[in-house]
Amino acid sequence: MRTICFYFQVHQPLRIKPYRFFDIGDDHYYWDDYSNKSIMRKVAQKCYLPMNALLLDLINHYNGAFKVSFSISGVCLDQFEAYAPDVLESFKKLVATGHVELLSETDGHALCALKSKDEFTRMVKTHKEKIKKHFDGYEPRVFRNTELIYSDSIGATVAEMGYEGILTEGAKHILGWKSPNYVYQNSIKPELKVLLKNFQLSDDIAFRFSNKTWADYPLTTDKFVRWINNIPKEEETLNLFMDYETFGEHQWADSGIFEFMRALPNAVFNGSDFGFSTPSEVLKGAKMISTIHVPTPISWADEERDLTAWLGNDLQDEAFGKLYELEEKVKQIDDAEIQRDWVYLQTSDHFYYMCTKFFSDGDIHAYFSPYDSPYDAFINYMNVLSDFILRVDKRIKEKNAK
Known part of the structure; x- marks a missing residue:
């Protein structure tokens, strides 16, 4: 059957x-x-x-x-x-x-x-x-x-x-x-x-x-x-x-x-x-x-079935890059709130909201986004990430000072 x-x-x-x-x-x-x-x-x-x-x-x-x-x-x-x-x-x-x-x-x-x-x-x-x-x-x-x-x-x-x-x-x-x-x-x-x-x-x-x-x-x-x-x-x-x-x-x-x-x-x-x-x-x-054979990553999103729903424009790439620059530091920190925020800040939706595609795929992105524009999504996320970076750096300094 x-x-x-x-x-x-x-x-x-x-x-x-x-x-x-x-x-x-x-x-x-x-x-x-x-x-x-x-x-x-x-x-x-x-x-x-x-x-x-x-x-x-x-x-x-x-x-x-x-x-x-x-x-x-x-x-x-x-x-x-x-x-x-x-x-x-x-x-x-x-x-x-x-x-x-x-x-x-x-x-x-x-x-x-x-x-x-x-x-x-x-x-x-x-x-x-x-x-x-x-x-x-x-x-x-x-x-x-x-x-x-x-x-x-x-x-x-x-x-x-x-x-x-x-x-x-x-x-x-x-x-x-x-x-x-x-x-x-x-x-x-x-x-x-x-x-x-x-x-x-x-x-x-x-x-x-x-x-x-x-x-x-x-x-x-x-x-x-x-x-x-x-x-x-x-x-x-x-x-x-x-x-x-x-x-x-x-x-x-x-x-x-x-x-x-x-x-x-x-x-x-x-x-x-x-x-x-x-x-x-x-x-x-x-x-x-x-x-x-899939040498380049695929996904189920948008017409292209590639990664451009989340990565590829300047907003997405800057946010994604800045986030993962923190990985090695975050690994060293034994703090439940920082570890929680680290996980939640990686959620793909944050980068999806920054997508600047137009036409049919853009309509789908706008439907799911709580922001008025991809630029608002980027600014809000980067403000949060800036604070998170300060918290991480502070904890690393405290750790190294012991």
């Missing part, structure tokens, strides 16, 4: 409060607690709680034949603890069914894989410990990096950490004529299996579902099943990867997105030769067809 692998990214950043130049050296708390709590509770009511309840119903109704997987960022887990313990409990109920897989990632939903192998491996270990703590000793075996960022060398590092597989984007410029509907292997560490997102069918749900100007609107389960039946029979794995906030937040409830998901398993079981599997089950059951 061919299989559908659903993967959902669950992430909410800790947003920085308005932080003025005159706050530098005086105010050392950077986080907008009111906004973070308000947004978390809003998304919980619109997405997390109703969608978790729906998935639990489907898993129970189909006796485990319906399965999904999640990666939940560490910064999101921290906010569940603080603002939405009911959401955390609902995820625990899903995992307890035995038919939901949790994936590893970086604790801070960070871009550290692009800059520091040490920081990357440290953050992955921290995230792994958080998953263990919250989910009764659960140990993920499959990895997905922040925003599905992947390259041959990142994959090799992930393999060294003992993971069986990794998820990434089925980018056209990497695949060429190949299909994303197979299992591939890393070019440096061939024991690491690579699952690729089918971005066409994933984005039909995640981005186009409620778009009334889309030629295929409205998307029904019957139509979707017809499409997957058109996939060549030898292509055994359909990877549908998307933000979990697709359900109820990006695609509102009145679009019919919840009804679509509730009806999809029945349509698949009765109208196709597909079933559902978790990433680990896919990796166990499917054979690798070939090596995939």
Whole structure:
């Protein structure tokens, strides 16, 4: 039987409060607690709680034949603890069914894989410990990096950490004529299996579902099943990867997105030769067809599927560079608040808000940003970073003076 692998990214950043130049050296708390709590509770009511309840119903109704997987960022887990313990409990109920897989990632939903192998491996270990703590000793075996960022060398590092597989984007410029509907292997560490997102069918749900100007609107389960039946029979794995906030937040409830998901398993079981599997089950059951070569990092963001959503313009590069200049100093400091802020300041969203792209991708960036412009995002972040640098330097001086 061919299989559908659903993967959902669950992430909410800790947003920085308005932080003025005159706050530098005086105010050392950077986080907008009111906004973070308000947004978390809003998304919980619109997405997390109703969608978790729906998935639990489907898993129970189909006796485990319906399965999904999640990666939940560490910064999101921290906010569940603080603002939405009911959401955390609902995820625990899903995992307890035995038919939901949790994936590893970086604790801070960070871009550290692009800059520091040490920081990357440290953050992955921290995230792994958080998953263990919250989910009764659960140990993920499959990895997905922040925003599905992947390259041959990142994959090799992930393999060294003992993971069986990794998820990434089925980018056209990497695949060429190949299909994303197979299992591939890393070019440096061939024991690491690579699952690729089918971005066409994933984005039909995640981005186009409620778009009334889309030629295929409205998307029904019957139509979707017809499409997957058109996939060549030898292509055994359909990877549908998307933000979990697709359900109820990006695609509102009145679009019919919840009804679509509730009806999809029945349509698949009765109208196709597909079933559902978790990433680990896919990796166990499917054979690798070939090596995939990704010398330059890819991601699942924007039209280019590269890193330009977060890095590449002068604002992003200056902020990113200044932040990671602090790594060696921060390692020497035994201070819980500095270590916390170090992790949260690495969250990729801060750099995403500084993106200066225009046209369609620019619209998407503006939708997610709490700032009026990328320049406001940069100024606010750099003010905070300036204060953080002062704190770090002060602690290093105190340490050296002992």
